[in-house]
Structure formats: C-alpha cells, structure tokens
Amino acid sequence: MSWFFDLLSAALYAVFLQNLLFSGGFGTTEAIRTAMTPRRLILFAGFISYFSVLTSAVCRMLDDVPAVNALGWAAHTAVFTGVLAAVYLVTACALRFGLKASRRFLTTAGIAALNSLVLALPLMNRGTAAGLADSVGTGLGSGLAFILAVALINAGLKTLAKNKNIPRAFRGTPVMFVYVALLALALSGFSGGRFFS
Amino acid sequence: MPEPEKRVSLAPAAAAARRYYTDALIMLSGPVFMAVALYRFEAAILLAVSIASALACEALGALLLKGGQTTVRDLSAVFTGAAIALMLPAGASPLLAAAGSVFAVCAAKLPFGGAMHAPFVPAAAGMAFLCVSWPEKVFTYSGVSIAAMLQVKNSIRLNPLNLFDLLLGGYPGPMGTGCIAVLLACSVYFLIRRRRALWAPLGFLMACAAMAALFPRVYSGSLTSVVMELSAGSLVFAAIFLLPDPASAPSGRASGFLYGVFAGALCMLLRRYGTAEEGVFFAILIVNAFSAFPLPKTAGRLILRVKALVLPGKTKKKEGAGHAV
Amino acid sequence: MPSDNKAAERFSATMLNRAFVQNPVLVGALGLCPIAGGAVSLQAGLVLSGAFTTGMMLNMLAAHFVLKKLPRWLRMPAYVLIALAAVCPAGYILETRAQTLLSSVGIYLALMAVSSLISLRSEKTFVACTLKRSFSVAAAECAGYAAVIMAVSFIRELLGSGTLWGVPLTKVYFAPGLLLPFGGFLALGFLAALHRGYIARHFALRGALKDITFDLSAAAGPLITPAADIPERKQAPPAPAAEKPPETPVTQPADETDGQEDTQASDTVPVPGEAPAGEINGNENEPEDATSDTQAQQPGGFAVTPFIQAADTDGETADETPAQERGDAALEDEETPDEKAQTLPADGGEIEAFTDEKSDEAAPGEPEAQPASKDREGGEAP
Numbered sequence: 001m002s003w004f005f006d007l008l009s010a011a012l013y014a015v016f017l018q019n020l021l022f023s024g025g026f027g028t029t030e031a032i033r034t035a036m037t038p039r040r041l042i043l044f045a046g047f048i049s050y051f052s053v054l055t056s057a058v059c060r061m062l063d064d065v066p067a068v069n070a071l072g073w074a075a076h077t078a079v080f081t082g083v084l085a086a087v088y089l090v091t092a093c094a095l096r097f098g099l100k101a102s103r104r105f106l107t108t109a110g111i112a113a114l115n116s117l118v119l120a121l122p123l124m125n126r127g128t129a130a131g132l133a134d135s136v137g138t139g140l141g142s143g144l145a146f147i148l149a150v151a152l153i154n155a156g157l158k159t160l161a162k163n164k165n166i167p168r169a170f171r172g173t174p175v176m177f178v179y180v181a182l183l184a185l186a187l188s189g190f191s192g193g194r195f196f197s
Numbered sequence: 198m199p200e201p202e203k204r205v206s207l208a209p210a211a212a213a214a215r216r217y218y219t220d221a222l223i224m225l226s227g228p229v230f231m232a233v234a235l236y237r238f239e240a241a242i243l244l245a246v247s248i249a250s251a252l253a254c255e256a257l258g259a260l261l262l263k264g265g266q267t268t269v270r271d272l273s274a275v276f277t278g279a280a281i282a283l284m285l286p287a288g289a290s291p292l293l294a295a296a297g298s299v300f301a302v303c304a305a306k307l308p309f310g311g312a313m314h315a316p317f318v319p320a321a322a323g324m325a326f327l328c329v330s331w332p333e334k335v336f337t338y339s340g341v342s343i344a345a346m347l348q349v350k351n352s353i354r355l356n357p358l359n360l361f362d363l364l365l366g367g368y369p370g371p372m373g374t375g376c377i378a379v380l381l382a383c384s385v386y387f388l389i390r391r392r393r394a395l396w397a398p399l400g401f402l403m404a405c406a407a408m409a410a411l412f413p414r415v416y417s418g419s420l421t422s423v424v425m426e427l428s429a430g431s432l433v434f435a436a437i438f439l440l441p442d443p444a445s446a447p448s449g450r451a452s453g454f455l456y457g458v459f460a461g462a463l464c465m466l467l468r469r470y471g472t473a474e475e476g477v478f479f480a481i482l483i484v485n486a487f488s489a490f491p492l493p494k495t496a497g498r499l500i501l502r503v504k505a506l507v508l509p510g511k512t513k514k515k516e517g518a519g520h521a522v
Numbered sequence: 523m524p525s526d527n528k529a530a531e532r533f534s535a536t537m538l539n540r541a542f543v544q545n546p547v548l549v550g551a552l553g554l555c556p557i558a559g560g561a562v563s564l565q566a567g568l569v570l571s572g573a574f575t576t577g578m579m580l581n582m583l584a585a586h587f588v589l590k591k592l593p594r595w596l597r598m599p600a601y602v603l604i605a606l607a608a609v610c611p612a613g614y615i616l617e618t619r620a621q622t623l624l625s626s627v628g629i630y631l632a633l634m635a636v637s638s639l640i641s642l643r644s645e646k647t648f649v650a651c652t653l654k655r656s657f658s659v660a661a662a663e664c665a666g667y668a669a670v671i672m673a674v675s676f677i678r679e680l681l682g683s684g685t686l687w688g689v690p691l692t693k694v695y696f697a698p699g700l701l702l703p704f705g706g707f708l709a710l711g712f713l714a715a716l717h718r719g720y721i722a723r724h725f726a727l728r729g730a731l732k733d734i735t736f737d738l739s740a741a742a743g744p745l746i747t748p749a750a751d752i753p754e755r756k757q758a759p760p761a762p763a764a765e766k767p768p769e770t771p772v773t774q775p776a777d778e779t780d781g782q783e784d785t786q787a788s789d790t791v792p793v794p795g796e797a798p799a800g801e802i803n804g805n806e807n808e809p810e811d812a813t814s815d816t817q818a819q820q821p822g823g824f825a826v827t828p829f830i831q832a833a834d835t836d837g838e839t840a841d842e843t844p845a846q847e848r849g850d851a852a853l854e855d856e857e858t859p860d861e862k863a864q865t866l867p868a869d870g871g872e873i874e875a876f877t878d879e880k881s882d883e884a885a886p887g888e889p890e891a892q893p894a895s896k897d898r899e900g901g902e903a904p
Contacts, residue, residue: 022703022704023703025554025555026633028707032551072617073624074613074614077610081632081636082603084636085603089599092596103595106595107594107595110598110599114599114601114641115636116555119635124629152489155486159316160309165310165311166308166309167308167310168722169719169722171718172549172714172718175711175715176711177707177714178708179316181304181704181710181711186483186485188704189467190470190471190472190479191472326699329699330699330700
C-alpha cells in the first residue's frame with residue numbers, strides 16, 4: 001500500500017505544496033487563456049492529467065532501461081518529447097477514428113497534450129529521481145493543479161474587471177501579470193525556492 | 198476681494214480609507230512606542246526609512262500613473278511602511294525595510310489603483326517578498342526567538358516569569374510584534390471603533406490556537422504549545438493589523454470569521470511545512486487569493502440560513518462585501 | 523522600384539505591429555513559461571531566444587512547404603518535433619561546453635519545443651500565408667519575443683543576482699527572490715505597463731490594443747454556476763450608436779486577422795461609456811456576425827459563464843458549443859484572407875492596425891486619432 005500513499009502524497013504535493021504552475025511557471029499560458037474562458041476547464045484539465053500520467057509513466061519506465069538512462073541531456077529531451085508526441089498521436093488516432101471525435105475535441109486534446117506542463121513532468125521526475133508511483137501521482141496532481149490555478153486566476157480577473165481604479169498603463173495584461181506574480185509569491189511560502197532547474 | 202482658497206477634499210472612498218488608516222495608525226502607536234522604547238535609535242531609523250520609502254513610492258506612482266491624482270493622503274503608505282518595519286528585527290538593515298516597503302507599494306498597491314482596491318494586503322506582500330529573498334536577515338535576532346525554538350521543538354517552562362516575558366516582549370523577535378499585551382490592548386480600540394473588523398482576527402487566533410493544541414510542535418503539552426505558537430513571530434500582530442484589511446477581508450461576521458479560520462489553519466500549516474520560520478504573511482496572501490471566490494460569502498450565507506432555521510426571528514440583515522470604513 | 527518600396531514598407535509595418543505594438547508576450551500573453559522560469563540571466567535569455575528563433579524559423583519553413591498538407595491533429599505534434607530540432611542541438615552544445623549555463627536554464631530550454639507561440643503562429647499564419655508573409659511574421663514574432671526575454675533576463679539578473687552577463691557588480695543591492703517565477707511575472711507586468719504607456723503616448727491607434735484580458739465594464743459571472751441559480755441569459759449591453767460596428771462586412775488585412783484571432787478569438791462587446799478609442803484598453807467593437815450570448819449551457823446542468831463575452835464567429839453545428847473558446851479558435855483551420863498592404867504614414871506615428879471601419883470617426887468625447895507628432899488633447903499619462 002505504500003505505493004498508494006506515495007502516489008497520493010505526490011499528487012497533493014503537486015497541487016498544493018508546490019503548485020506546478022505557480023512554482024515553476026509551467027502551463028501558465030494555457031492557464032491564463034483557460035481562465036479567460038473556462039468553459040472547457042474540466043475537459044482540458046482531464047486531458048492534462050491523462051497525458052501527464054501516461055507520459056510520466058512511460059518515461060519513468062524507459063529510464064529504467066540502462067541504455068536510455070545513460071543518454072545525455074539532448075537525447076533524453078528528444079526521447080521524452082518523442083514519447084509525448086507518440087502518446088498524443090495514439091490518443092488522437094483513437095479519438096479520431098475510434099470515437100469519431102470532432103475537430104474541436106481533437107484540438108483541445110492537442111493543446112492539452114503538447115504544452116509545457118505535461119512535458120515538464122517527466123523531465124522533473126528524472127531530475128528528482130522520482131519513482132513510478134511519484135511520477136504517476138505528480139501526473140494526476142498536474143490536472144488538479146491546473147484547475148486550482150485557473151480558478152484562482154479567473155477569480156482574480158473577475159475582481160480586477162470590477163476595479164475601475166486600475167491605472168491605464170496597467171489595465172489588461174500588465175495587471176494580470178502582476179496578479180499572477182502575487183499568486184505565485186503567495187504559494188512560494190511552501191516551496192520557498194525554484195521548483196526545478 | 199480675494200476668493201477664499203479652495204480646499205481640495207478627498208473623494209468619499211479616499212476619505213473612508215483615510216478614516217480606516219487613521220484608526221489603524223492610532224492603534225499602531227502602541228507597538229511603535231514599545232519598539233522605540235526597547236530598541237531606541239535602531240527602531241526609529243527603521244521606521245523612518247520604511248515609511249519614507251513607502252511614501253516616496255506612492256507619490257511617484259501617483260505622479261506617473263494617475264496624472265497627479267494621489268492616494269498619499271489616505272495614509273495607507275504610512276501604515277504599510279510602519280507595519281513592515283515593526284515586523285522586522287531591530288537590527289535589520291534599513292535597506293531591508295526600504296525594499297519591503299517599495300515592493301509592497303509598487304507591486305501590491307499601485308498597479309491595482311491604491312490600497313482600497315488591492316486584492317492582496319500590501320504589507321503582507323512586502324514581508325513575503327523579504328522572507329523569500331532574504332530569509333536569513335528577516336529572521337535573525339539578538340537571541341533565540343520563540344519561533345526558532347518551535348522549529349527545533351524546544352519549549353519554555355510556563356511559569357509566571359516566562360509568561361510575563363512573553364506578554365511584554367521579553368523574548369527576541371520582530372521589534373514591534375513581541376509585546377502581546379500592548380497588541381491586545383490596541384485591539385480594544387478596534388473593538389470600540391470597528392467591531393466588525395475583529396471577527397477575522399478572532400477566527401484566525403482561534404484556529405491557530407486549536408491547531409497548536411491539536412498538533413503541537415513541542416512535547417510539553419498543549420497549553421505550552423498554544424502559548425508559544427501565539428506569541429511567536431508576528432502572528433498576533435498580523436492578525437490584528439493585516440488580516441482585517443478592508444480591501445480584501447469580508448465584512449460580515451460569519452464570512453469574516455471563516456476567513457480568519459482559513460487563514461489561521463494555513464498559517465499553522467505553513468509554520469510546520471513551509472520553508473520560512475513565519476508563515477502568516479503567505480497565509481494572508483493565499484487567503485486573499487481565495488477571498489475572490491464567493492466561497493466565504495456562500496459559507497457565511499449558509500450559516501445565516503441555518504441560524505434562521507434554528508433561531509427564527511433573530512437573523513440580522515444580510516451581509517455585504519467590503520468593510521464599512 | 524515602387525514594388526520594392528511597397529514590400530519594404532509592408533515588412534516594416536509588420537515588424538512594428540507584431541514585434542512591438544502587438545507584442546506576443548506583453549499583449550498576447552503567449553510563451554510565458556520559459557520567460558517566467560528560465561530567463562534569470564542574460565546568458566540564459568540569449569540561449570532561450572536563440573532556441574526559440576531557430577524553432578520558429580524551422581517551423582515556418584516546414585509548415586509552409588510540407589505540413590499544410592496534413593490534417594491539423596497531425597500538424598500539432600509535428601510542430602513540437604520540428605522545434606526539437608532547434609532545442610536538442612542547443613542543449614548538446616551547452617552540455618559539452620557550458621554545463622553551468624545548462625543548469626541555469628534547466629528544463630526551460632527543453633520546454634521551448636512545446637512553445638505555445640510557435641504552435642499558434644505556425645497554425646495560424648505559416649500554413650496559410652505566402653512564404654514572404656510567413657517570413658516577415660516569423661521574423662517579427664522572434665524579434666518581439668527575444669526582446670521581451672532579454673529585457674526580463676536583464677532585469678532579473680541585475681536585481682536578482684547583482685551581476686550582468688555573469689560579471690558581479692559591486693554595490694548593487696539585489697533580491698534573490700526575483701529569480702523565482704513570481705519575479706518573472708512581476709517583470710513582465712511592469713514591462714507590459716511600460717509598453718502600454720508608451721503605446722498610448724506615441725501611437726494613435728485607430729482601434730483599441732488587442733488584449734487577451736477582460737472586459738473592464740462587464741461583471742463577469744462565476745466559474746461554475748449551478749443550473750438553478752442561473753438568471754435569464756443576459757444579452758450583451760448595446761453599444762452606443764457611435765461605436766456600433768458598420769453594416770458592411772469588415773475587411774481587414776491578413777496580419778490584423780491573425781493578431782486578432784491570436785490574442786482574442788472573438789471580439790469583445792463594445793463598452794458603453796468606456797474610455798474612447800485611442801486609449802489602450804482591451805475592448806473592441808463586436809463584429810456584426812457575433813452573437814451576444816454570454817453563457818454556454820453545458821450538459822450536466824452547469825453553465826460555465828465565459829469570463830468575457832465571446833462571439834460566435836465560425837458557424838458551428840448545433841451539437842457543438844455555440845461560443846468559441848479562445849484557445850480553440852486560435853487554432854481553427856481557417857483560411858487567412860489575402861494580405862492587404864499596411865502602410866505607415868509619412869510621420870510614422872499612426873498604425874492602421876485593427877478592424878474598426880469606424881476608426882475615422884472619433885468616439886464621443888475623444889479627439890480624432892492623430893499622428894504622434896502632433897500634440898494630442900487630453901493625451902493620457904501612462
């Protein structure tokens with residue numbers, strides 16, 4: 001059962017203690033855009049979790065292969081990105097030909113798969129020598145972290161939208177960036193440092 | 198006959214802010230007096246530099262951003278500067294206080310149009326920035342502080358002498374937050390002038406006490422844990438002066454109380470699991486972010502509905518958002 | 523030759539518009555991850571800029587010559603793999619010659635392969651436009667992105683490390699906290715404010731600056747609303763007569779269409795009583811084919827209110843969600859209209875950047891848009 005607790009703790013860690021979006025800046029473009037129109041938030045976050053879990057798990061298993069583990073930075077990046085692309089292609093084929101998914105659905109899946117939050121996870125897991133349970137847990141947590149980030153940004157932007165006193169130079173993206181910065185500062189109390197370098 | 202000089206009066210919102218911050222500064226005079234009495238010249242320099250930096254940034258920001266329309270007169274910059282200085286050690290560099298004040302005003306206040314529209318408490322943001330950037334300077338005191346003791350699971354014996362020292366700031370710590378007795382006395386002023394603003398601090402302190410009692414970091418009992426946790430660091434100071442910020446805290450009793458409880462729970466979690474010795478600033482920022490959700494308001498309304506069911510006829514008027522300053 | 527002059531003018535206009543006025547980061551909020559997390563020193567910024575530029579150019583060529591023949595769902599991973607061709611060599615060189623720099627940049631170099639800006643631009647512009655046009659857009663986007671990365675890197679290295687290009691500077695009081703991602707966002711915020719103020723002061727735009735963010739006048743609804751609490755569907759507030767979009771269809775240059783749909787999949791509703799056009803705000807006149815529905819009813823009884831009122835612009839089928847989500851619409855496979863010349867006036871101050879055909883009319887209370895060389899009455903302080 002320890003693998004379950006490892007998985008759970010890794011997921012909670014990725015959501016709360018070191019929110020991947022605010023601690024590392026991963027997936028913030030998608031989070032901000034989804035916060036503007038959060039209509040498909042759950043679907044998008046579900047896709048992120050799905051692709052994160054699969055990619056992290058496959059990459060973690062590949063890392064157990066000595067030949068792959070011995071590769072340098074560039075080769076490892078290529079392998080992990082190739083795994084991500086492959087996972088997406090298999091999923092897209094299944095959606096397209098199996099489930100007759102619409103173009104919009106496939107596009108959502110593509111944007112969710114091919115973003116920095118999903119690709120960052122296997123790279124981070126390798127850097128921290130995370131086990132399979134931790135990798136899967138972090139993947140699961142990434143979707144929840146995305147939802148939390150989008151919800152916080154959306155709530156903040158709603159507040160800012162009602163604020164008529166924002167100086168003209170700051171209206172729009174400037175004040176949004178400052179708000180996200182303060183959110184990231186607030187959540188850095190747990191991590192206190194750079195998430196991964 | 199020369200025309201009488203026109204007096205430029207503040208807009209209603211700015212006048213309301215000025216009233217609030219005037220009250221807050223009156224309350225702050227107690228900790229300021231104690232800090233200067235204990236630390237003399239160092240404290241005075243730190244306060245002066247911090248307040249001057251905040252005022253300068255506010256004035257410059259008003260000039261650049263608002264075409265001259267200034268929020269300096271609402272005294273929020275003075276309050277922010279003074280609060281930041283009081284939460285620093287007396288031996289801290291004045292540049293540290295200046296950096297905190299500059300960040301608080303430039304990043305957490307000016308872009309949002311002033312203190313009354315800032316979604317995050319500027320002083321808390323400034324202190325969080327200092328904690329993240331220079332933790333070794335923010336938490337270095339002349340001796341071992343209560344917070345440092347708690348981190349290594351040391352405790353003090355709860356005898357009248359130690360209790361007296363705790364209440365009057367006899368232990369090393371931030372220069373304006375150690376004297377709990379003075380802080381509690383100052384809160385009486387709030388009780389008289391702005392009673393509604395005390396619900397959040399009350400919820401905060403109760404949550405902190407409950408967490409300290411249930412999950413003590415020391416082995417000498419729940420009571421010692423509660424006393425040490427409440428007197429450590431800037432917890433009580435932040436509860437009284439930062440948490441009830443009118444721009445970010447809900448004004449209703451139930452929602453304010455829940456807001457405080459949430460902040461208190463976060464604070465204790467951050468103290469235990471966070472990297473900084475003091476987590477109250479980050480807790481306040483996090484709860485400010487969550488206060489944009491209607492959750493506290495919804496929970497408050499839920500409590501009112503339950504109360505209306507249980508005690509029909511005694512339900513008060515519906516709570517609104519924002520303090521009546 | 524007149525055609526050469528025209529081409530040069532067009533290139534200049536595209537560069538000015540895309541790289542500066544409609545900067546993809548400061549206005550479009552694209553490609554944020556490497557800037558927030560990786561741009562902590564000038565050297566790191568240079569590496570990231572170089573990787574981005576190479577990836578963008580490779581994608582431009584591949585999208586124009588090869589990828590346009592593939593369906594979109596196959597193109598998307600192709601963009602990532604092609605950008606990898608820029609990232610991996612850079613990483614290999616750093617690994618063999620500058621290990622410390624690679625450690626400093628970290629995984630953010632690898633994440634350039636999945637840059638949202640590269641994918642978006644490839645899909646919106648490079649697939650559909652001519653090679654010349656694609657090149658000019660790619661060059662402009664690279665210049666704009668690199669400028670922002672280098673500016674953020676400079677600020678963060680100076681104020682966060684007290685060094686410049688790795689050389690320690692004496693007597694500099696630096697804040698290591700600015701090296702964290704929040705420092706990157708903060709630097710972006712102030713840069714964007716500076717940019718916005720400069721645009722307001724020196725450029726008399728004929729429309730509003732296209733901005734990803736919110737409609738300042740509308741009180742947006744909650745993230746999720748239970749069905750029982752949904753009020754009747756609210757119509758968008760009617761625009762004042764002076765701001766209503768024209769009856770005739772709006773024609774617009776290709777690059778303005780791209781910029782429009784990149785940063786804002788559908789135009790926001792007009793803002794009655796809002797600051798007049800010419801000020802920098804995020805509000806646009808609504809295109810005439812836009813619906814005014816503000817809520818999309820999802821199956822399951824919840825209505826997730828869009829944060830801003832999105833317009834339905836692409837005639838979807840009945841079983842699809844009516845309103846266009848910005849992220850999806852940005853990647854919709856639409857034919858970009860033929861490009862139209864965008865010329866700069868002789869004084870260089872006015873940009874015909876946006877869609878509003880009523881731009882020649884002043885909004886109520888506003889002086890007519892004037893070139894920057896003339897004094898503007900009521901000019902706003904940034």
